[in-house]
Amino acid sequence: MGEFRPVADVLLYLAGSWRAERTVRDLAGMDEGTFTGTTLFSPLDDGGLLHHESGTFVWQGVARPAERTLRFLPGTAPGTADVRFSDGRPFHDLDLTSGQWVTDHPCAADLYRGEFTVLDADHWRTVWRVAGPAKDLILTTDYTRTADDTRDRP
Template sequence: MPAEPDAATVPGDPYPVPDAAAYLAGRWTVDRTVLDVRTGTQGTYRGTAHFRPEGDGTAPGVLLHVEEGELTWNGTTAPATRTLRLCPRPDGTADVTFADGRPFHDLDLRTGHWTTRHPCAADLYDGEFTVVSPGEWHLRWQVGGPAKTQLLCSVYRKTSARGPDGGLPSSP
């Protein structure tokens, strides 16, 4: 059952973040393990996450969280994407919604550590966010329900090349 990091890779004290949106803005690499606890089947996701201003300008300060990559599961690799919205609050916290605006969870990284819960139909998602440095944070979702028991462990690392909008710089 290799989904969880060993004690040597678990960081010490969380890294406090006064403004979640400012911290997350830009591009990140994503490495995720997905474990089906019931069957012992494990998969991986590798890709990128881009937190960028929402394009239509109707909600100033809102960031789109777009993940694009590949999920390998049971020997098959396929493209996988998701889009969320990060809606900042004046106190540095944020509401996270699905792309269509439905509520997902709240986010408060001011201590560097945050737990949250999201009921989804018959399933329950328990999330734990831990910021370990200015350029790395970890996300762990434990999912339980009548048809599934999963553990998703993700490591996000800031990419080094950033342009003025938080994205990759344009070509010269």
């Protein structure tokens, strides 16, 4: 990936509403799906953010509602985050102080490798490569800050 933008505080940067557009490619079966929706990062009492994503996932021509919730908590270093599933289990760390971050999440026999890239104040991208005996996927999500998000941007 080309240029990226360093972010001093990942939680401050992510706060607000984003349009999410995701492609899901199954490299084994060559199927492709899409997710289109909204991701809202809203404040938690502990200084973190509640990440709620909702929209429509289309797979093999069938559209279904889809949603997920994560918790982005303050990380161990200033400006970083500790990302957790909604039930509190650890997911991954996140440090965008250089504008880009690569992290892993082992899930049973599969390995999720995520690459996060900040493109500018209103655009960022994640690419998750999922490999293992049960999965061979690439999930690419482009996030665009929504026009109704009028907060001050870092």
